[in-house]
Amino acid sequence: MFRVFDMSFSEKTATKMTTRRFIFLALLVLSFAALTGLMAVTLTPGGLTPLDLFILLCFLITLPWTIIGFWNAVIGLLVMRLSKNPEEAVCPIASGDPDSPLQSSTALLSCIRDEDTESLEVNLSTMVSQLVRAGQADHFTLYVLSDTSMDDIALQEQQMSARLSERYLGQMEVIYRRRSQNTGFKAGNIENFCDQWGDQHDFALVLDADSYMSPDAITGLVRRMEANPNVGILQSLVVGLPTDSAFARIFQFGMRLGMRSYTIGSAWWQGDCGPYWGHNALLRLKPFKEHCRLPELPGKGPLAGTILSHDQVEAVLMRRAGYEVRVLPLETGSYEVNPPHLLEFIRRDLRWCQGNLQYRRLLGMQGLKPVSRAQLFLAILMFLGSPAWIGFMTAAAILGMTTDYAPYRLDTGLVLFATVITMVFAPKLATVADVLARPDLRKAFGGPVRVLLSTFAEILYSAMLAPIMAVAHTLFMGGLLFGKTIGWGAQARGVKRLPVLLAGRKLWPQTLFGLAGLAWVSGQPLEMVWPVIPVAIGPLAAMLLAVSTSTKTLGKIAIRSTLWRIPEETAPPEFLADLHLPALVQGSSPPITQSGLVQDDAKSAEAA
Numbered sequence: 001m002f003r004v005f006d007m008s009f010s011e012k013t014a015t016k017m018t019t020r021r022f023i024f025l026a027l028l029v030l031s032f033a034a035l036t037g038l039m040a041v042t043l044t045p046g047g048l049t050p051l052d053l054f055i056l057l058c059f060l061i062t063l064p065w066t067i068i069g070f071w072n073a074v075i076g077l078l079v080m081r082l083s084k085n086p087e088e089a090v091c092p093i094a095s096g097d098p099d100s101p102l103q104s105s106t107a108l109l110s111c112i113r114d115e116d117t118e119s120l121e122v123n124l125s126t127m128v129s130q131l132v133r134a135g136q137a138d139h140f141t142l143y144v145l146s147d148t149s150m151d152d153i154a155l156q157e158q159q160m161s162a163r164l165s166e167r168y169l170g171q172m173e174v175i176y177r178r179r180s181q182n183t184g185f186k187a188g189n190i191e192n193f194c195d196q197w198g199d200q201h202d203f204a205l206v207l208d209a210d211s212y213m214s215p216d217a218i219t220g221l222v223r224r225m226e227a228n229p230n231v232g233i234l235q236s237l238v239v240g241l242p243t244d245s246a247f248a249r250i251f252q253f254g255m256r257l258g259m260r261s262y263t264i265g266s267a268w269w270q271g272d273c274g275p276y277w278g279h280n281a282l283l284r285l286k287p288f289k290e291h292c293r294l295p296e297l298p299g300k301g302p303l304a305g306t307i308l309s310h311d312q313v314e315a316v317l318m319r320r321a322g323y324e325v326r327v328l329p330l331e332t333g334s335y336e337v338n339p340p341h342l343l344e345f346i347r348r349d350l351r352w353c354q355g356n357l358q359y360r361r362l363l364g365m366q367g368l369k370p371v372s373r374a375q376l377f378l379a380i381l382m383f384l385g386s387p388a389w390i391g392f393m394t395a396a397a398i399l400g401m402t403t404d405y406a407p408y409r410l411d412t413g414l415v416l417f418a419t420v421i422t423m424v425f426a427p428k429l430a431t432v433a434d435v436l437a438r439p440d441l442r443k444a445f446g447g448p449v450r451v452l453l454s455t456f457a458e459i460l461y462s463a464m465l466a467p468i469m470a471v472a473h474t475l476f477m478g479g480l481l482f483g484k485t486i487g488w489g490a491q492a493r494g495v496k497r498l499p500v501l502l503a504g505r506k507l508w509p510q511t512l513f514g515l516a517g518l519a520w521v522s523g524q525p526l527e528m529v530w531p532v533i534p535v536a537i538g539p540l541a542a543m544l545l546a547v548s549t550s551t552k553t554l555g556k557i558a559i560r561s562t563l564w565r566i567p568e569e570t571a572p573p574e575f576l577a578d579l580h581l582p583a584l585v586q587g588s589s590p591p592i593t594q595s596g597l598v599q600d601d602a603k604s605a606e607a608a
Contacts, residue, residue: 013092017271021371024071024269031067035419036060042412046405055395061388064381070423072265077430079264081437087330090267093231096223102139104202104226106218106282111189113147113182115209116494117156123212125164126578128172134215137172139222141201145189146178154178186278187294187310194289201285208279212241214333214575221282224328232288232323233315235274235281236334237263242568242576242583245340245495246558247549249583251465252338253564254428254458261430263329272324273371278311280334284323288314291321297361302354302485309355312379313362316372331567333575340495341550342465342542343506346472350486353383353473357480386473393535397520417531425459444567454563464538464545471510471539498550500543507542514540559583 039059043052083089110124124142131137144161148154161176168174177196184191190206198204203225205218213236221234237259240252267274292314297304307313315325339345359376368376399407422429432455435441436448445451476484517536521529538545548554558564568576572584 017269020269020271024075027071028064028067031071032060032063035063035067035416038412038416038419042409042416043407045407045409046403051395051399051402052407055392055399058388058392058395061381062385062392064378065385066420066423068266068378069262070426073258073261073426073430074265075268076261076263076265076427077433079268080261080430080434086264087328090264090271091326091328093224093324093326094227095220096227098220098223102136102219102222102226104139104222105200106140106203106205106222107193107197107201107285108140108142108205108207109190109193110142110144110207110209110211111147111186111279112144112157112209113186114150114153115148117153117160119494120209121160121164122579123210125167126575127213127215127218128164128168128174129578130215130575131218132168132171134219136215136219137168140172140218142172142174143193143197144174144176145193146176147182147185147189148178149182184294184306185308185310187307187314191293194285198285198289204283204285204288206279206281206283208336210241210337211238211280212335212579213280214573216575217333220332221328225282225284228324230322230324231326232284232318232321233274233276233281233325235276235325235327237327237329237331238277238280238334238336239331240338240566241335241579242566242572242581243338243340243495244552244555244559244582245338245549246551246554247341247345248338249555249558249564250458250461250549251345253454253566254462255338256566257431257435257455257458258427259431260329260331261434262427263327265427267327267329270371270375272326273319273369273375274315274325274327275375276311276315276318276325280336287318287321287323291323292317295362297358301483302480303358303361307355307358309352309358309379312375313359316365316368316376319369319372320367333573341498342468342546343498343503346469346506347486349469350472350476353476354480354486356380356383357477383473383477386470387477389467389470390474393517393532397517400524401520421531428455428459441567444570446562446565446570450562450565454565457563460534463534464541467513467535467538468507468510468542468545471513475509495552495555496550497552498547500547503543503546507546510539510542514538514542 036056036059039056040048043056048056079086079089108127110120112120124144128137128140128142131140142164144157144164146154146157148157157178158176161174165174175197177193179189179192182188190204193204203222205213205221207213217236221236225231225234239256239259240248243249243252294307294310294313297307319325339348356379359380363373363376432451435445435451442448442451446454476486514536517532518540521533521536569584576584
């Protein structure tokens with residue numbers, strides 16, 4: 001009887017997901033066709049010349065992610081407003097009994113490379129101590145998995161691990177391991193753990209050096225994994241910790257707004273083919289060991305060899321093996337630290353760019369689910385959109401300067417511009433709508449006026465940031481053709497003013513792009529070009545933005561302004577108290593020291 005019921009339930013679930021995916025595909029295709037037609041009509045004055053066709057092609061390359069983001073936001077908003085339990089509606093897995101004891105063994109994997117050990121120790125000690133207080137520590141083992149290249153930092157790691165081991169002796173075992181070679185980067189680090197200790201545990205919680213998770217968030221993932229043996233990877237919704245970095249504060253406010261509606265909307269149609277972001281996620285170790293070893297890409301050059309963006313590949317391999325990959329779209333105690341300045345943000349993005357472009361060799365991999373194959377393709381398209389956008393803007397400017405007639409239809413052009421801008425910012429606007437409609441969220445984000453002002457300022461800031469990133473992506477992809485690559489070094493974590501000369505060396509291409517854009521804008525009628533003014537101002541001010549938003553002074557001003565406030569600042573959770581975050585203590589206690597961080601940040605920025 002039970003088997004018959006279970007099969008029927010599975011069939012109904014599969015049918016529901018198939019229906020949702022066909023609906024989403026239809027929305028994508030119809031939107032793509034409508035916007036393509038609208039752009040073609042806009043370019044009709046004077047006929048469709050080769051330059052017009054190039055503009056149209058570039059536009060088409062940028063469209064898929066714009067459309068997907070829009071419909072994810074619309075669906076996410078509908079689910080948030082109409083469903084009694086939005087998270088359960090898109091992640092229908094059993095949550096487990098919170099009152100029953102855990103039955104499994106979970107490894108906490110702290111994957112590190114050349115990190116500041118003082119801040120790392122604070123995070124790890126806080127997580128372990130809170131699991132001890134929750135009475136759950138005996139179900140966990142902490143592994144400090146080091147790929148550190150510098151002996152002095154490795155010594156600090158060993159001393160930190162020894163202190164943690166002594167502090168929690170008899171409560172949680174702490175194991176330190178340092179690899180002599182960084183083979184396979186982070187994926188190789190985890191693979192090495194699986195080979196040595198994977199058989200001793202049921203699950204592994206993957207943590208980055210800047211990860212922090214509350215005890216409820218950790219045990220909640222474990223209980224769900226115990227209750228759902230068909231789930232292979234369970235990804236938590238990761239948000240930024242309260243920060244004293246002006247750059248990260250504005251950025252993570254926008255991410256906080258965009259992530260919830262976007263993640264709920266994407267989970268609605270991705271379902272059991274969800275994302276894995278490489279950290280703050282729980283892995284079922286047996287199938288992960290058996291099915292998720294990454295292939296070594298054949299050939300030479302920067303797109304061969306070890307796969308840099310390992311997480312999404314591991315997700316599609318897990319799904320190919322028949323296990324579900326789910327994302328839990330709950331903002332419940334799962335955190336990371338966002339890049340503290342623009343150069344580190346660019347460096348992180350370029351590593352993802354190179355890694356995602358490697359996926360082209362995996363598109364033909366046998367046995368992948370259609371959704372998984374589409375995810376790999378879209379991951380490639382995410383970064384190809386940057387040179388396409390640069391090509392679109394440049395060709396459109398050339399077209400305007402080389403014709404003696406109006407090259408665009410103003411009426412359809414304005415409709416197209418308004419439509420695309422709305423679609424681009426839809427994920428943030430959808431979550432803002434949900435926040436303003438809920439009294440508890442309005443209060444948590446600081447009230448409706450503060451929410452609206454912060455959102456407007458963040459949208460303006462992100463509009464200026466987008467062309468800066470597009471130029472960086474485009475130049476980097478051009479460099480890939482000539483063998484340029486990016487390494488996997490230590491990430492900058494702390495707040496420190498960037499040297500002006502360093503910012504100038506790294507951002508002069510953006511400045512030139514901004515100067516060219518400003519020169520073109522100044523020669524055009526204002527009513528024709530006002531929407532693209534931020535495109536020129538952003539790159540032109542790239543050095544100023546990078547240096548100013550990296551300073552502690554501007555970070556303090558941003559905190560005191562109370563703009564871009566997140567709920568953790570309105571009502572700080574008790575589980576964050578032991579982290580002594582500068583953004584929360586507001587000078588009542590000194591910031592966590594970051595020894596050696598000045599030197600590491602300079603090296604990290606220089607590598608960008």
